[in-house]
Amino acid sequence: MRADMVRNRGLLVDAARSAFAESGVEVSIGEIAQRAGVAKGTVFRHFASKDDLLAAIMLELLDRLIETADSLRDADDAGQALWELMTAGVEALAGDQAFCEVVGKPSLQNAEVRAAIERFAGLVEVLTARAREQGAIRDDVTGTDIVLLLGGIQQTAAPVLGAHPDAWRRYLALAFDGLAPVHPTKLPHPLPGSLQSALAPAGSAAEG
Numbered sequence: 001m002r003a004d005m006v007r008n009r010g011l012l013v014d015a016a017r018s019a020f021a022e023s024g025v026e027v028s029i030g031e032i033a034q035r036a037g038v039a040k041g042t043v044f045r046h047f048a049s050k051d052d053l054l055a056a057i058m059l060e061l062l063d064r065l066i067e068t069a070d071s072l073r074d075a076d077d078a079g080q081a082l083w084e085l086m087t088a089g090v091e092a093l094a095g096d097q098a099f100c101e102v103v104g105k106p107s108l109q110n111a112e113v114r115a116a117i118e119r120f121a122g123l124v125e126v127l128t129a130r131a132r133e134q135g136a137i138r139d140d141v142t143g144t145d146i147v148l149l150l151g152g153i154q155q156t157a158a159p160v161l162g163a164h165p166d167a168w169r170r171y172l173a174l175a176f177d178g179l180a181p182v183h184p185t186k187l188p189h190p191l192p193g194s195l196q197s198a199l200a201p202a203g204s205a206a207e208g
Helices: 003-023 029-036 040-046 050-072 078-094 097-104 111-133 143-161 168-178 195-199
Strands: none
Touching (some): 003 040, 003 050, 029 050, 050 111, 078 111, 111 143, 111 195
């Protein structure tokens, strides 16, 4: 790839990352091109569609989360490892509105993004299972619960993040306290083990 093409692709990815993080997936290709200082046609020379550009950004974020989860999977203190993973996850999501939108809308995911989400969810399940086994969290919490909580915590804090960028830490602490193994009431409505199944509409093929 020519040096100018490499440069333009880098500009586009940086501009798209910023635009998606600030405004979500509805940002137009024209705005991304304007932010990058390139012509709109340049975007399509590098990415066939906005979904392809979005996927490239999402995969970067997912790769970071997967790397973090993998580094924590064999930690001696599984409860602390789960806390560190959730902290890293919510911190990343607090600056990336698009990720939460993609997780919540499977139709926006391409195959690579879905596969990366599943890899991440699998690692989270391992960490959650170890935390349950060590008695660090209640015994009815699943990895799917944890993955969904990451986005839920970010969404809870979202209205105040502009004025208080670290407010997500407050709600993360509240949520993590709710995972503690001191609650006498079992959680109602257990979710499927697979994240994709949990997100699928009732009666869809993914639910099976």
